[in-house]
Amino acid sequence: MENEVQDNRRELIEAADHIVITAHKSPDGDAVGSSLALLHILEAMGKKCTVILPDPFAAFLQWMPGTEGIVFYSESPDKCQELLREAGLIFCLDYNVLHRTGNLAPLLEAEIGKTPFILIDHHQQPDTFPDVLISDTSSCSTAQLIYEFAESLGSAELINEVSGACLYTGIVTDSGSFRFPSVTPKTHQIAASLIEKGVDHAAIHRAIYDTNKEDRMRLTGYALSEKLVVNRAHKTAYISLSxxxxxxxxxxxxxTEGLVNQALSINGVNFAAFLRQSKENEVKISFRSQGSFNVNQFARAHFNGGGHNNAAGAAVQESLEQAINRFESLLPTYESELNYE
Ligand SMILES: [Mn+2]
Structure with missing residues (x-):
């Protein structure tokens, strides 16, 4: 593995006095896990390093080691600007294009050509600006790519219980707990090596999945019993919430994380969507499919979104009702694509 590296990733890391790691807005388990894991690995290599995120993440990720040092653009924009200006190297993790970092994007754009970038991601169609582009759209998670990145530097042995817990979290949350088709033998080999390094996988699963609030449980119950629409003719199910x-x-x-997967879990359903009104005239949508229906293409074509073949997202500027009507009216167009066993 070590000998396969053709680019100058090692030199870029060695040359940088201070490294900044960034991830996408509304950071999920993979974004936070990858960022913190890389932070711990680079620190173990003797580098000075800071994680910058556009905005805060969900409470169930708060336990992760290193969260206390994260700088959020939404809280300290000036500090972020200063850190990015002084950085000798910037990592872009778990996003393919700069606008996925929201308000942080202009600051990052300003560094193109001045500061080297390394992008490590598994979303489709990555931008070409980075000096080193590590893109594997078949990978289940950016966290897996971070493990492989450490391997490529000959630094996998630096991964310990602390960075390992962050990597494990990224892999578990982005792979649906090892169940998506993107999971490979390598994914399990990495998980095994992390557990060997002392990662407490049972505690991580509990911290991520067994911390439901009463309000959240009741919202889930309401969404499933009152708001779930199942369209048998098009093997589609969706939930909307105002x-x-x-x-x-x-x-x-x-x-509401995971609601869309519950809709998809209904037998005979190949395509699921969750539509959440986020502002008066803004709706955020998650799309999921099982099997051949390509939700990345669907989201790109009709909702200005994107993602992966079986999981994609979008945000549209329209009322919830408009978004639902548009979604429903599109289904007949995809009748043959949606009707498989
Ligand atoms: Mn990811």
Whole structure:
């Protein structure tokens, strides 16, 4: 592995006095896990390093080692600007294009040509600006790519219980707990090596999945019993929630995570969507499919979104009703694509 590296990733790391690691906005388990894991690995290599995230993440990721040092653009924009200006190297993790970092994007753009970039990601169609582009759209998670990145530097032995817990979190959350088709023997080999290094996998699963608030449980119950629409003719199921409904259950970021997967889990359903009204005229949508239906293409073609073949997202500027109507009216167009066993 070590000998396969053709680019100058090693030289870029060695030359940088201070390294900044960034990930996408609304950071998920993979974004936070990859960032913190890389931070710990680079620190173990003797580098000075800071993680910058566009905005905060869900409470169930708060336990991860290193979260206390993360600088959030939404809280300290000036500090972020200063850190990026002084950085000798910038990592872009778990995103393919700069605008995925929201308000942080202009600051990153300003560094192109001045500071070297290394992008490590598994989303489709990555941008070409980075000096080193490590893109593997078949990988289940950026966390797996970070492990392989450490291997490529000959530094896998620096991965310990601490960085390992972050990597494990990224892999588990992005692979649906090792169940998506993107999981490979290598994914399990990495997980095994992390457990060998002392990672407490059972504690991590509990921390991520067994910390439900009462409000969240009731919101889930309401969404499934009152708001789930199953369209048997097109093997599609979807759930929508308005701001008002979310407010009724004291919605906090992360509370609706996984709802779309519950819709997809209905037998005979190949395509699922979750539509959440985020502002008066803004709707955030998650798309999931099982099998051949390509939700990345669907999201790109109709909702200005994107992602992976079986998991994609979008944000549209329209009312919830408009988004639902548009979604429903598109299904007949995809009748043959959606009707497989
Ligand atoms: Mn990811």
């Amino acid at each position: 701001s008002e409904e979310l407010k009724r259950f004291n919605y906090e970021s992360g509370d």
